[in-house]
Amino acid sequence: MSIAQEGGPPKVALIYDPKVRSIAYQVVLVAIILFLAYSAVRNAADNLARAKIASGFGFWNQTAGFDISQTLIEYSAQGGTYGRAFWVGLLNTLLVAAIGIVLATIVGFMVGIARLSRNWLIGRLAGGYVELIRNVPLLLQLLFWYNAVLKALPDLRDSWTVFGNVYLNNRGFFAPYPIFGEGIGLVAAAFVLGVAGAIAFRIWARRRQERTGEQAPVGLVALALIVGLPLIAFFIAGMPATLEYPEKGRFNIRGGLEILPEFVALLIGLVLYTGAFIAEVVRAGIMAVSKGQTEAAGALGLRAGQTLKLVVIPQAMRVIIPPLTNQYLNLTKNSSLAVFVGYPDLVQIFTGTVLNQTGQAVEVVMITMAVYLTISLVTSMAMNWYNARIALVER
Amino acid sequence: MKRAVTTLALAAAVAFAASAASAQSLNAIKSRGILNCGANGTLGGFGLPDAQGNWTGLDVDFCRALAAAIFNDPAKVKFVALTAKDRFTALQSGDVDVLARNTTWTSSRDTSLGLNFTAVNYYDGQGFLVRKALKVNSALELNDAAVCVQQGTTTELNLADYFRANKMKLKTVTFASADEAIKAYDSGRCDAFTTDASGLYAERLRLAKSDDHIVLPEIISKEPLGPSVRHGDDQWFDIVKWTHYAMLTAEELGVTKANVDEQMKSANPDVKRLLGTEGNYGEQLGLTKDWAYRIVKHVGNYGEVFEKNVGQGSPLKIARGVNALWTKGGLQYAPPIR
Numbered sequence: 001m002s003i004a005q006e007g008g009p010p011k012v013a014l015i016y017d018p019k020v021r022s023i024a025y026q027v028v029l030v031a032i033i034l035f036l037a038y039s040a041v042r043n044a045a046d047n048l049a050r051a052k053i054a055s056g057f058g059f060w061n062q063t064a065g066f067d068i069s070q071t072l073i074e075y076s077a078q079g080g081t082y083g084r085a086f087w088v089g090l091l092n093t094l095l096v097a098a099i100g101i102v103l104a105t106i107v108g109f110m111v112g113i114a115r116l117s118r119n120w121l122i123g124r125l126a127g128g129y130v131e132l133i134r135n136v137p138l139l140l141q142l143l144f145w146y147n148a149v150l151k152a153l154p155d156l157r158d159s160w161t162v163f164g165n166v167y168l169n170n171r172g173f174f175a176p177y178p179i180f181g182e183g184i185g186l187v188a189a190a191f192v193l194g195v196a197g198a199i200a201f202r203i204w205a206r207r208r209q210e211r212t213g214e215q216a217p218v219g220l221v222a223l224a225l226i227v228g229l230p231l232i233a234f235f236i237a238g239m240p241a242t243l244e245y246p247e248k249g250r251f252n253i254r255g256g257l258e259i260l261p262e263f264v265a266l267l268i269g270l271v272l273y274t275g276a277f278i279a280e281v282v283r284a285g286i287m288a289v290s291k292g293q294t295e296a297a298g299a300l301g302l303r304a305g306q307t308l309k310l311v312v313i314p315q316a317m318r319v320i321i322p323p324l325t326n327q328y329l330n331l332t333k334n335s336s337l338a339v340f341v342g343y344p345d346l347v348q349i350f351t352g353t354v355l356n357q358t359g360q361a362v363e364v365v366m367i368t369m370a371v372y373l374t375i376s377l378v379t380s381m382a383m384n385w386y387n388a389r390i391a392l393v394e395r
Numbered sequence: 396m397k398r399a400v401t402t403l404a405l406a407a408a409v410a411f412a413a414s415a416a417s418a419q420s421l422n423a424i425k426s427r428g429i430l431n432c433g434a435n436g437t438l439g440g441f442g443l444p445d446a447q448g449n450w451t452g453l454d455v456d457f458c459r460a461l462a463a464a465i466f467n468d469p470a471k472v473k474f475v476a477l478t479a480k481d482r483f484t485a486l487q488s489g490d491v492d493v494l495a496r497n498t499t500w501t502s503s504r505d506t507s508l509g510l511n512f513t514a515v516n517y518y519d520g521q522g523f524l525v526r527k528a529l530k531v532n533s534a535l536e537l538n539d540a541a542v543c544v545q546q547g548t549t550t551e552l553n554l555a556d557y558f559r560a561n562k563m564k565l566k567t568v569t570f571a572s573a574d575e576a577i578k579a580y581d582s583g584r585c586d587a588f589t590t591d592a593s594g595l596y597a598e599r600l601r602l603a604k605s606d607d608h609i610v611l612p613e614i615i616s617k618e619p620l621g622p623s624v625r626h627g628d629d630q631w632f633d634i635v636k637w638t639h640y641a642m643l644t645a646e647e648l649g650v651t652k653a654n655v656d657e658q659m660k661s662a663n664p665d666v667k668r669l670l671g672t673e674g675n676y677g678e679q680l681g682l683t684k685d686w687a688y689r690i691v692k693h694v695g696n697y698g699e700v701f702e703k704n705v706g707q708g709s710p711l712k713i714a715r716g717v718n719a720l721w722t723k724g725g726l727q728y729a730p731p732i733r
């Protein structure tokens with residue numbers, strides 16, 4: 001049997017060595033891909049030059065000249081450049097994606113758990129929601145929500161208002177917004193301190209529980225630290241904030257915090273849609289945890305809520321995370337439907353208006369694809385890191 | 396998403412396609428047997444298919460005139476409905492041979508987009524549509540207004556410019572298509588809707604109660620709309636340009652769809668040169684002698700096409716105004732055929 005191995009591995013010609021071969025194949029493959037990519041770029045540049053279509057990235061610093069309805073950073077039609085407009089759009093995309101992911105996760109977990117509820121009505125309601133939402137195209141849902149939001153809200157003149165300075169109408173939601181003055185640094189520092197303190201307390205409480213079995217009111221203490229400390233600091237610093245109030249003009253409301261109906265409609269649509277998929281992921285994850293675990297927890301005297309929180313969910317998470325990551329990526333990419341409901345996301349601003357005004361389709365589309373790729377990779381990396389952290393540690 | 400995919404596909408086509416610009420367009424169209432015409436798919440009066448797929452509109456008839464001149468058959472056109480946003484990429488990548496989609500001739504489109512505008516088949520300008528209930532009589536009263544607008548148009552820039560120039564504040568809400576923009580306006584999201592004045596008349600008809608809305612008197616920009624072709628094929632550029640001029644010349648000389656056969660016997664040298672009973676001007680273009688006869692016979696002269704699609708014969712009822720012939724005080728003027 002082991003004759004061949006006696007004098008070490010037999011000498012074979014290099015081309016027959018499987019290792020060398022596989023490396024060679026890969027090198028050749030990479031070379032071919034690089035060549036194809038290179039010739040595509042060359043060809044594109046040639047074609048553009050021949051058709052006398054502008055190319056290059058010189059447009060980045062040119063004045064954009066168009067107006068954007070939601071800007072998280074300073075931007076104006078006359079001062080803003082195409083590059084600035086790009087960042088405005090990117091931030092708008094990230095904003096709706098980030099808030100959407102958080103809310104969709106909450107909705108998804110609630111519905112997923114509700115679907116497994118022993119209560120017949122709750123289970124059916126959750127099931128109906130999932131089936132309905134998953135089977136209607138997202139674009140239709142977005143248009144529905146946008147029109148529903150607009151129809152449900154009153155005109156500017158009949159705005160719903162509280163205290164005379166919070167308004168809700170079909171132009172959006174308007175509320176006073178704090179403008180911070182000097183001394184706000186102290187409050188920020190107190191906040192950071194509070195968070196750090198809360199984490200430290202939690203670690204301490206854990207250790208103590210492991211040693212003695214005694215539990216500590218972690219939630220309450222954390223709340224006191226995170227909210228209380230900054231609040232005290234705020235008063236000590238002499239309340240360094242003033243409120244900017246929204247003001248009603250002839251046509252519109254300006255100033256203060258402004259939330260656009262376009263944003264709300266897009267957010268509702270994305271959250272409900274992705275939430276339905278996450279619910280299914282969660283349900284599958286929970287069902288993958290063997291029944292024996294629940295029974296064992298019951299035998300130990302844990303209540304239903306505790307069983308879910310301490311025994312089932314932690315184990316289910318290992319099954320849930322990879323498909324959950326997919327849903328997060330989907331939500332981010334689906335946010336590019338924003339243009340249909342008038343929300344100025346990256347695709348609307350950049351591959352829409354900027355592309356049209358500059359005519360530089362190749363450059364603009366390439367940048368946009370690179371951005372979505374980066375967002376996706378970063379999301380995946382974060383989720384993989386989390387997944388590795390909660391993976392079963394074998395002792 | 397679908398639109399993102401088209402944009403992407405078109406961009407890829409630009410990257411990989413063998414250069415379409417240098418190909419002889421006329422020969423390609425002839426051997427293909429059909430003209431690919433980039434048109435508006437949703438704008439009444441300019442380009443709009445009905446439920447049976449019959450297209451109508453000023454720009455649509457322009458493409459039919461081209462097909463008539465080339466094939467002696469106005470039906471040999473394939474209309475490709477293009478959004479404002481995708482139209483230039485479609486022309487650049489060779490998806491369409493000519494873009495006749497109420498497109499404004501601007502210097503940057505004429506140069507850096509790699510296009511050539513051939514002629515102006517409709518002189519337009521941007522206006523505003525508002526609710527009567529707002530009691531606004533002038534665009535200058537729109538300070539702080541929310542305005543719904545369609546993306547990928549000259550409209551977006553003009554709007555920002557106009558408000559800035561008049562020191563007014565503005566809230567723009569931008570949509571992918573006119574359809575979504577006008578719906579949002581209709582449901583009260585915006586105080587005004589803005590686009591080319593011709594478009595305002597067409598879009599107003601789609602509102603729930605069109606009588607509750609008025610078009611404000613201000614025209615805030617110049618929007619010369621015209622068909623365009625790719626850089627690099629002078630013969631094709633000439634054909635498209637002179638198709639429009641032939642239709643104008645026919646109107647000027649009183650040659651109509653109804654009387655064109657009779658006019659073939661005309662002794663007027665201008666008519667003879669137009670209809671090809673004298674000279675070989677059509678052949679100089681790479682077409683046949685009777686190219687203009689075919690256009691008028693199958694489609695009509697400019698005035699006829701105008702009245703039928705956007706004028707008194709249409710729901711839009713737009714007056715000729717600046718689009719009248721130069722002999723009637725308008726701007727439409729064709730260089731002589733000789």
Ligand SMILES: N[C@@H](CCC(=O)N[C@@H](CS)C(=O)NCC(=O)O)C(=O)O
Nearest residue numbers: 437479497498499548549573590594
């Ligand atoms: N002439 C302007 C605007 C052209 C344009 O897209 N107009 C709108 C409104 S008149 C339109 O055709 N919308 C129909 C659609 O895209 O569905 C331009 O060339 O940028």
